[in-house]
Amino acid sequence: xxxxxxxxxxxxxxxxxxxxTNSLLERGALVAHSIGETTSQRRxxxxxxxxxxxxxxxxxxxxxxLNTIQATVADYAGNALxxxxxxxxxxxxxxxxxxxxxxxxxxxLLDMQEPGFGPLSGIIVGTEGIVDxxxxxxxxxxxxxxxxxxxxxxxxxxxxxxxxxxxxxxMIAEALHWKAPARYGxxxxxxxxxxxxxxxxxxNGKLFSGVRTSAVEFGHVCHEPNGALCRCGRRGCIEAYAGxxxxxxAAHGEDPLSVTEDDPEDTAMAxxxxxxxxxxxxxxxxxxxxxKAIGTGLRNLFTIFDPIPLVFAGQGAAVLxxxxxxxxxxMTKPVFGLPVTxxxxxxxxxxxxLIREGGLMRGLVYLDQTMPAVGDVRxxxxx
Numbered sequence: 001x002x003x004x005x006x007x008x009x010x011x012x013x014x015x016x017x018x019x020x021t022n023s024l025l026e027r028g029a030l031v032a033h034s035i036g037e038t039t040s041q042r043r044x045x046x047x048x049x050x051x052x053x054x055x056x057x058x059x060x061x062x063x064x065x066l067n068t069i070q071a072t073v074a075d076y077a078g079n080a081l082x083x084x085x086x087x088x089x090x091x092x093x094x095x096x097x098x099x100x101x102x103x104x105x106x107x108x109l110l111d112m113q114e115p116g117f118g119p120l121s122g123i124i125v126g127t128e129g130i131v132d133x134x135x136x137x138x139x140x141x142x143x144x145x146x147x148x149x150x151x152x153x154x155x156x157x158x159x160x161x162x163x164x165x166x167x168x169x170x171m172i173a174e175a176l177h178w179k180a181p182a183r184y185g186x187x188x189x190x191x192x193x194x195x196x197x198x199x200x201x202x203x204n205g206k207l208f209s210g211v212r213t214s215a216v217e218f219g220h221v222c223h224e225p226n227g228a229l230c231r232c233g234r235r236g237c238i239e240a241y242a243g244x245x246x247x248x249x250a251a252h253g254e255d256p257l258s259v260t261e262d263d264p265e266d267t268a269m270a271x272x273x274x275x276x277x278x279x280x281x282x283x284x285x286x287x288x289x290x291x292k293a294i295g296t297g298l299r300n301l302f303t304i305f306d307p308i309p310l311v312f313a314g315q316g317a318a319v320l321x322x323x324x325x326x327x328x329x330x331m332t333k334p335v336f337g338l339p340v341t342x343x344x345x346x347x348x349x350x351x352x353x354l355i356r357e358g359g360l361m362r363g364l365v366y367l368d369q370t371m372p373a374v375g376d377v378r379x380x381x382x383x
Contacts, residue, residue, distance in 0.1 A: 191298075292326045307340050
């Protein structure tokens with residue numbers, strides 16, 4: 001954008017925009033590129049286009065799942081520099097070993113980068129499970145048996161930069177908020193349908209969280225008291241019916257009180273969905289049960305918050321056709337208050353990409369908000 005464009009968008013005077021942008025140029029946060037030459041029809045210096053300086057800083061985003069660690073680094077302009085996906089047996093690691101595994105993955109990725117990239121200035125982690133409200137501690141997660149893992153402090157000690165830890169579903173909602181704010185508006189919910197079931201909520205233009213934790217554990221709302229066993233250890237959770245392992249278990253008539261440690265492969269789930277579409281059998285009934293669990297949970301949630309638009313993400317978005325009928329039936333049953341309608345805006349299969357995008361935006365916004373100030377810039381208002 002040129003200074004003229006910035007002035008038009010922000011409503012600030014040209015002089016104020018010049019002072020602010022010059023300060024950012026001096027600190028290396030912006031770079032300027034000539035976009036025009038002075039002509040006889042236009043007075044003054046040639047216009048320049050201002051853009052974030054890619055080499056100003058580097059942000060790392062780490063996505064954690066069951067036995068998987070993915071690290072990505074991006075420059076200050078938001079361009080991905082590299083990514084590393086590793087399968088690591090995180091489930092049975094203690095807290096220290098868990099932190100060390102994550103640290104090692106990021107160090108390997110940084111060592112792979114070409115010379116000249118900006119200094120690492122922040123790390124954002126998106127993970128399954130419950131995180132404390134300060135974004136420091138992973139309280140509980142299907143990714144590891146360890147609890148109260150001081151993940152933020154461990155990464156800060158290893159890399160010497162600011163670290164924030166978030167629930168993965170919150171980062172999906174954050175990504176969509178930045179990706180298309182006009183499309184998704186100030187109120188929407190993201191429903192993650194993967195191995196587990198999660199939710200991110202944007203209400204009144206803000207990412208919702210609990211008083212002490214990340215909260216919004218939609219997948220662990222009780223659907224059937226004393227029902228099927230969930231990976232969290234409780235029975236009857238929505239996830240026990242709508243998570244990938246829950247659907248697989250029901251379709252194959254396995255013991256509802258047993259949970260396998262390994263997740264069904266994507267190809268195996270695709271074959272299961274194909275059989276469900278081919279005829280009415282246990283496979284189709286398993287997907288219908290998943291839809292009923294999700295719909296019942298959404299109906300209960302909307303009784304509290306009022307109905308809001310939905311975005312589905314994850315592999316489960318590819319099989320919504322098998323779940324939507326029972327989901328709608330469960331959602332539209334009469335409840336107290338406003339009628340509950342199903343409003344699905346979008347669906348995204350690559351939920352990990354959204355987690356990375358949301359984490360990157362969180363990291364970049366943090367850098368912008370904490371950039372040292374150089375003097376006070378005040379807009380002069382003429383009486």
